[in-house]
Amino acid sequence: MRHKKQTIWGGRFTTQPNEKVRAYTQSHTFDSRLYRHDIRGSLAHAKMLKKIGLITAKELSEIQKHLLAIQRNIQTDKFQWRAELEDVHMNIEAELTRRTPAGEKLHTGRSRNDQVATDMRLWLKEEILSHQQLIRRLQNTLLTVAQKNKNCFIPGYTHLQRAQTVSLAHHFLAYVEMLKRDFSRLEHSYDITNYCPLGSGALAGSTLPLDRTFVAKELGFIDKQGKPRLITNSMDAVSDRDFIVEFLAASALTAVHLSRLAEDLILWSSAEFNFIQLSDTFTTGSSLMPQKKNPDIAELARGKTGRVIGNLMSLLVTLKGLPMTYNRDLQEDKERLFDTADTLRLSLDLFADMLSQIKVNTIPCQIAIHDPNLLATDLADALVEQRIPFRQAHHLVGSAVAYALHSGKTLRQLSDQEWQTLNPTFLKVKHLLTQSPYQQLLTKKTLGSPNPKLVEKEITRWQKKLKNS
Numbered sequence: 001m002r003h004k005k006q007t008i009w010g011g012r013f014t015t016q017p018n019e020k021v022r023a024y025t026q027s028h029t030f031d032s033r034l035y036r037h038d039i040r041g042s043l044a045h046a047k048m049l050k051k052i053g054l055i056t057a058k059e060l061s062e063i064q065k066h067l068l069a070i071q072r073n074i075q076t077d078k079f080q081w082r083a084e085l086e087d088v089h090m091n092i093e094a095e096l097t098r099r100t101p102a103g104e105k106l107h108t109g110r111s112r113n114d115q116v117a118t119d120m121r122l123w124l125k126e127e128i129l130s131h132q133q134l135i136r137r138l139q140n141t142l143l144t145v146a147q148k149n150k151n152c153f154i155p156g157y158t159h160l161q162r163a164q165t166v167s168l169a170h171h172f173l174a175y176v177e178m179l180k181r182d183f184s185r186l187e188h189s190y191d192i193t194n195y196c197p198l199g200s201g202a203l204a205g206s207t208l209p210l211d212r213t214f215v216a217k218e219l220g221f222i223d224k225q226g227k228p229r230l231i232t233n234s235m236d237a238v239s240d241r242d243f244i245v246e247f248l249a250a251s252a253l254t255a256v257h258l259s260r261l262a263e264d265l266i267l268w269s270s271a272e273f274n275f276i277q278l279s280d281t282f283t284t285g286s287s288l289m290p291q292k293k294n295p296d297i298a299e300l301a302r303g304k305t306g307r308v309i310g311n312l313m314s315l316l317v318t319l320k321g322l323p324m325t326y327n328r329d330l331q332e333d334k335e336r337l338f339d340t341a342d343t344l345r346l347s348l349d350l351f352a353d354m355l356s357q358i359k360v361n362t363i364p365c366q367i368a369i370h371d372p373n374l375l376a377t378d379l380a381d382a383l384v385e386q387r388i389p390f391r392q393a394h395h396l397v398g399s400a401v402a403y404a405l406h407s408g409k410t411l412r413q414l415s416d417q418e419w420q421t422l423n424p425t426f427l428k429v430k431h432l433l434t435q436s437p438y439q440q441l442l443t444k445k446t447l448g449s450p451n452p453k454l455v456e457k458e459i460t461r462w463q464k465k466l467k468n469s
């Protein structure tokens with residue numbers, strides 16, 4: 001019989017780890033959140049042990065009953081976590097064994113190495129699905145804002161300098177596209193996570209006739225046709241964490257996209273732009289300056305992107321020097337994964353809330369869009385249609401812009417006489433400077449441009465697509 005005070009692996013040891021070592025090595029304070037997945041894995045494993053005759057039906061039902069009772073206790077915060085039992089796996093197993101002698105048989109043919117890899121994969125599969133839903137929700141919100149403001153035109157910027165006219169809807173649809181790719185990166189991430197490591201043992205499988213296929217099916221590690229998916233190499237199963245790396249990488253990119261959107265919102269809500277107003281709920285005041293309304297949520301989303309990128313780097317560095325197979329370093333994967341998942345989940349959720357409540361300030365947008373220099377490129381294109389080579393057209397419009405600037409006018413204020421002097425062909429095309437932004441954007445012919453007709457089609461296409469997904 002094992003002495004009560006001994007650790008589960010204590011057989012070959014004469015002394016116990018001291019307090020400092022326990023505190024250093026324990027992981028239950030952060031891996032306890034895997035409890036549901038750990039119990040699910042154990043239930044499947046026990047069922048399989050019964051199937052191959054290594055435990056009796058009675059032992060199985062004892063194990064099942066007590067594991068479920070433990071799960072309830074954890075859920076209701078009645079479970080006593082013990083640091084000397086290191087992690088979620090040993091805490092649950094020890095409690096099971098305290099309740100029933102059948103508990104001593106649960107770990108047959110299993111190692112914490114394949115167990116933890118299984119738990120992580122089960123956890124991540126659920127998490128990925130919920131991130132995908134949040135991405136969809138954010139896309140829907142962006143679409144709603146686009147639809148509501150489809151006739152709001154704003155300057156598009158390159159180098160943060162006014163470039164050409166676009167619409168707010170077109171701008172937001174760009175993010176819908178980015179999020180589409182984020183969504184499909186998560187699909188891939190789910191796909192490579194959806195393989196079952198259980199039955200790989202510590203690293204070299206087992207001499208016991210474990211039915212890995214049965215367990216994989218029980219745990220839902222199956223493809224679309226319902227065929228079980230097993231990690232085929234036992235060493236690979238316990239040593240790699242590339243499925244986590246890929247999730248962290250996909251998430252880092254999503255966070256970068258959110259961060260850029262955050263930056264747009266921060267700029268647009270400044271007095272200098274004043275294109276939008278963020279709702280009071282998603283802004284905060286200053287402790288000193290009474291007039292301030294700060295876009296803290298957007299700033300924090302931008303700021304938190306740093307830690308999400310950091311988590312990816314951190315895990316890559318943890319992995320890079322590891323010899324095969326399991327090494328305790330791998331325990332460090334958890335906080336990186338959980339932190340990224342928690343951070344991004346909150347950011348995606350809050351972003352959708354925040355965007356659904358933004359108010360667009362149409363007057364400042366109209367004033368900004370009134371700048372005729374935004375039409376300089378279209379003016380050059382119009383000269384091209386009058387058979388002037390593009391390089392010459394570019395130069396002519398450039399000279400007109402410079403001339404207007406020096407004479408303290410805008411392009412729109414130049415007289416026919418002045419256009420005539422600059423180049424007579426201007427007289428045939430200058431009317432485009434007085435068109436409404438809507439009319440003027442209607443002249444865009446290329447697919448993917450901010451032509452309002454095309455933008456409207458895009459909104460409808462996305463609305464349909466999201467409804468059916």
Ligand code: ARG
Nearest residue numbers: 027087112113116328330331
């Ligand atoms: N807490 C450990 C982890 O998260 C579980 C696996 C421990 N395995 C071992 N051989 N010490 O990685």
